[in-house]
Structures are given as structure tokens and as C-alpha cells.
Amino acid sequence: MVGPENAADKPVMDCLDANAIPTSLTMEPKSFKMGFRVRDREKLEKWIAESEENTKHL
Structure with a gap:
């Protein structure tokens, strides 16, 4: 890596430092x-081809 x-x-890596709104009751990441x-x-390439085939009607 x-x-x-x-x-x-x-x-x-610290969850409090990563929170965009530290005083919030929920986590909103920066x-x-x-x-x-x-x-x-x-x-x-196989996945892309299959996705295009499966969604061509949309």
C-alpha cells in the first residue's frame, strides 16, 4: 500500500478528529x-460489459 x-x-484515525461537526450527536466525516x-x-472489463448489458433498458 x-x-x-x-x-x-x-x-x-481518531473518530473525534475525523468528525466534521464535533458537537453533533452523529458522525459526519470530514x-x-x-x-x-x-x-x-x-x-x-467483464463487469463493465455485464453492467451495460443489464442496464441498457434503463
Whole structure:
């Protein structure tokens, strides 16, 4: 796993520090970045093709 290049993009692991509204009764996370990497290109392309076929009538 590769960490973020910018120190400001490091994950906040403390649940109170991660809350955008600390005085709230519920958790509302602060904005955060995320990324996706393809591990299996063949499976991804198959999934996309199946999704397009299954939703073409919509």
C-alpha cells in the first residue's frame, strides 16, 4: 500500500478528529480523498460489459 504524497492527505484515525461537526450527536466525516486501482483488468472489463448489458433498458 502506498501512502499519500501530501502530508495533509494522511488518514485521520481518531473518530473525534475525523468528525466534521464535533458537537453533533452523529458522525459526519470530514472530506477525504480516496483512490482505486485495477487489480484484474479482465474482470473489470467483464463487469463493465455485464453492467451495460443489464442496464441498457434503463
